Amino acid sequence: MPCVTGLDCPALATLQGLRSGSSNLGPEFVARVLPGFYSSMAEPLDLYRCVEAAAGNRCPGGIPATCTGLLNNRACTDCPSRRHWNRSEGHCEECTPWQQLGWILAAAVMLAGLVMVYYMMTAQTTAKASVKDTATCAFGMTISSLQSVGIIGTMTVQVPEGLKALFAFLQVFLLDSDDNFAFSCVASGSAPARYVVSVLVFPGAVCWLLCCHYASKLLPKRLRWEGPKTTNTIGALLQLAFSTMSTISMAPMMCFSHPSGVFSLLKYPSITCGTEDH
Known part of the structure; x- marks a missing residue:
């Protein structure tokens, strides 16, 4: 399995083990996403950086598609509808x-x-x-x-x-x-x-x-x-x-780069630079 920036890749790690978070050889042979990075389950080797200014502790790492407190979208940027991100508590709260x-x-x-x-x-x-x-x-x-x-x-x-x-x-x-x-x-x-x-x-x-x-x-x-x-x-x-x-x-x-080669807006990381939304 190729090892890219944002991944912890021990010896004999496999892509299947990265997706599942387990390995027949033991937990020390399981690849994982490092804290501060995010990848989807469909493309686990396309890593996205969760910048501190916009994301804080939103990307805990581990297996792909892991976000903190009900967050979704790429790089754990958005809360579900009718919810907002509480930075101090570290989770999405319902709007009142x-x-x-x-x-x-x-x-x-x-x-x-x-x-x-x-x-x-x-x-x-x-x-x-x-x-x-x-x-x-x-x-x-x-x-x-x-x-x-x-x-x-x-x-x-x-x-x-x-x-x-x-x-x-x-x-x-x-x-x-x-x-x-x-x-x-x-x-x-x-x-x-x-x-x-x-x-x-x-x-x-x-x-x-x-x-x-x-x-x-x-x-x-x-x-x-x-x-x-x-x-x-x-x-x-x-x-x-x-x-x-x-x-x-x-x-x-103001854009910043991800290990996958994609650029996102610093203030709105869910927006890819150069796309229609941008």
């Missing part, structure tokens, strides 16, 4: 109505927050920076810093165990919420659909501000939004979200 309601409330809070941002940023300005101006500037710098730290969590570099949870949490500032906040429960189990939803977040926010601008024409004159101020608010939003938008835009261009 509270998780779906939480995302709906979060979207409502974000839309209401954009309206508040308009009034905060377009208030009367003075020559000296006020407490509000200082707090706004500090808030923007803090968000930018958290985004930069969150980017580290998307890389394949090894980080200390104590920091993994922190980096995973900070990825929410990059709209990377698949594993930590059950995003697939409201978006979709499909990787392309989840990516499209994340791409549309900021264009949707801009459209919301424009809708509020034109809807305010129905209000009394003192409450109407002004064009330059609306443009200023949109510009500030896009400036603050630059790191997040850059990370999202780069996701389809």
Whole structure:
């Protein structure tokens, strides 16, 4: 039996023994898939790498087609329908109505927050920076810093165990919420659909501000939004979200190789680079 990267191949190991996990000669002569790799039962010698940034402990190794906690698809990337991956527990959990309601409330809070941002940023300005101006500037710098730290969590570099949870949490500032906040429960189990939803977040926010601008024409004159101020608010939003938008835009261009010679997306390993879904 040929031995490829990702396989433990003792002497006299056979392909049948790799599939079954046993051998007439004894367990020490059984080939096995190493942890962090995956192969299907139909093609056990086509090995796929389970990257730490996207998969964590999803691929325990052993016999082919072995995944942790109900995971399926190539390289153990997806949970069954109506379930999401719990990184801390290491298994797929059922989506609950509270998780779906939480995302709906979060979207409502974000839309209401954009309206508040308009009034905060377009208030009367003075020559000296006020407490509000200082707090706004500090808030923007803090968000930018958290985004930069969150980017580290998307890389394949090894980080200390104590920091993994922190980096995973900070990825929410990059709209990377698949594993930590059950995003697939409201978006979709499909990787392309989840990516499209994340791409549309900021264009949707801009459209919301424009809708509020034109809807305010129905209000009394003192409450109407002004064009330059609306443009200023949109510009500030896009400036603050630059790191997040850059990370999202780069996701389809970041591929990694498997021992089988196939390339997959780093963020969505179930998507093969160069295919129709990609």
